[in-house]
Structures are given as C-alpha cells and as structure tokens.
Amino acid sequence: AQSVTQPDIHITVSEGASLELRCNYSYGATPYLFWYVQSPGQGLQLLLKYFSGDTLVQGIKGFEAEFKRSQSSFNLRKPSVHWSDAAEYFCAVGGRGSTLGRLYFGRGTQLTVWP
Amino acid sequence: DTEVTQTPKHLVMGMTNKKSLKCEQHMGHRAMYWYKQKAKKPPELMFVYSYEKLSINESVPSRFSPECPNSSLLNLHLHALQPEDSALYLCASSQGTVSGNTIYFGEGSWLTVV
Numbered sequence: 001a002q003s004v005t006q007p008d009i010h011i012t013v014s015e016g017a018s019l020e021l022r023c024n025y026s027y028g029a030t031p032y033l034f035w036y037v038q039s040p041g042q043g044l045q046l047l048l049k050y051f052s053g054d055t056l057v058q059g060i061k062g063f064e065a066e067f068k069r070s071q072s073s074f075n076l077r078k079p080s081v082h083w084s085d086a087a088e089y090f091c092a093v094g095g096r097g098s099t100l101g102r103l104y105f106g107r108g109t110q111l112t113v114w115p
Numbered sequence: 116d117t118e119v120t121q122t123p124k125h126l127v128m129g130m131t132n133k134k135s136l137k138c139e140q141h142m143g144h145r146a147m148y149w150y151k152q153k154a155k156k157p158p159e160l161m162f163v164y165s166y167e168k169l170s171i172n173e174s175v176p177s178r179f180s181p182e183c184p185n186s187s188l189l190n191l192h193l194h195a196l197q198p199e200d201s202a203l204y205l206c207a208s209s210q211g212t213v214s215g216n217t218i219y220f221g222e223g224s225w226l227t228v229v
Contacts (some may be wrong), residue, residue, distance in 0.1 A: 034217070043121075043205055044158070044220040090157055094216075101146060101171055101212035105157035 002027050002093050006106035013081050014114045021076040021109050023091030032094035033074040034103070035065055039087045047089075050074060061085070086113045118142070119221035121206050127227045130196060136224045138189040138206030144219075146212045147189040149181060150205040152223070158205055164189060165212045196228045 003026040013019055025031055032051055036044040048059025055067040065076045074091060088108045095102035119140045128134045138147065146165050150158035163171035164183040178200075180192040189206055203223045209216040 036220070041225075043119075043222040046217060046219065049217055094218075101148070101163040101165065102160055103158075103218055108155075108157055 002031075002095060002102075002104040004091050004093050004104055004106035006089075006091055006109050008109045009107070010110045010112065012112040012114060015083050016080050019076075019078045019081045019085070019111070021089050021091075021111070023074045023076065023106060024072050025074060025091075025093045026072065027093055031074075033065075033067060034092045034094065035059065035063070035074075035076050036090045036092060037061075037087045038090065038108075044090065047076070081111075081113055083113045083115060086111055119206055119208055119219055121204075121221040121224050123224060124222070125225045125227075127229060128193065128196065129229055130198070132196075133192070133194045135193065136191040136204055136206075136226070138191075138221060139187055140208040140219075141187055142208065142210075142219070143186075144208035144210050145186060146209045146216070147183060148207040148209075148218065149179075149189070149191050150207060150220075152203040152205055158220075162191075163212060170212065193226070196226075198228050201227045 005024045007022050034049045035047040038044050047063050048057045050057045050067045057065050063078050067074050090108045091106040092103045122137045148163050149161040152158040160173050161175045162181045167183045178195045182190040205223045206221045207218045209218045
C-alpha cells in the first residue's frame, strides 16, 4: 500500500537560510510524487511534481525537489527562504491501479520563518 | 489557468439545516474531487467523480451527498451534520483519474456546524 512519511512536524529557519523538507514514500512501483503548500486559511497549491525522467525537479517560488529511488525519498529544497514561505507543506504520492484518483498525503511539515 | 473556484468561502449551519457547497472549474478537467481537512491534518479524500459519474466514495456518511451536474460543476449537499463535521472542505480537479494527472485544489470552504 502507498504511504508517505514526513518525519518533521515543525521546522524553523531564519529568513535567507537554506531549507530542506524531508519526504519518504512507500510504493511498489515508480511513484508519482507531489509537493503542495498550504498557507493559513488557504487551499493547497502545487509546488512541483515528479512523474519520470530527470530526478531533479524545479517548481514554483524557487523550490526544487530530488527524487532518489534508492532512498525512497523526495525531499524539497530551497536555497534561500523568504518570510512568505511560512506555511504547511505536504508531500503526496499518486495512486495507481485500484487506487487511481487518490492522493496519499504525508502528515505535513509546518515551516516557521524567523525574520 | 489552473483555477478551481469554491463557494461559499465560509458557512455556518445548524445541525438541522440543509446547505450546499459548490465548486466550479473551467479547465476541461474530467475528474473532480471532494476532500475534507481538519486542523493540522492532511486532506482526506471523500468522493471522486470521473466523467460525471461517481467513481470513489470513501465510505462517507450519507449526510454528505455529492452531485456532479456537468463536467464543470461539483456540489456537496449537506444535511443533518454533526459538530465534528466542522472542517475545511476542498474541491479539486484533474484531467482524468489516470495515473500521473496533477490534482489542482480550490481555496476551500470553511464549514462550522453549530
């Protein structure tokens, strides 16, 4: 069965510092992987996705993520964080076969940015 | 334009009321979804419509009744809800439910049941 683990519930970084949010997945085949961001009181916005090909994926707002099959990971990175990046970040894996149409979410990582 | 529009943004209803949440997309997507999200939790799938037919119901109580009048619209009819149903309800859409389709979310409707 598909599952996603985000080990860090809450991360705090200073503005301008680099960021890495961890995501590990469990899946029996090539996964479809997503990172979404949710600002307070808002819906989910897609940051980036991985379907196949180049394992380093570029997204919006200066974010990137690297797919590492050997580690079953899809970590999200940003070289320099801005105060507006403070939000909840969700990693998700897309279902296949009998679970088509489903997204399996991690529990989320809350990012706080200090000025 | 990847936009899913939900109305109303906020809804307060009593346990005996009947209300509806509405969702609209004009991206030509043929799959639409309802998710429920409680505070500090990830979204939980409720229903999936594919080509205007209900394809997934995640054992949601019958007090929630989805409706897909056409390929652009998705409604969620609410009746006799409980306070624990208070949550953010997210609508989403994708080109199809085939693997690899990106799911785009709306801003959500905040529901409070009193």
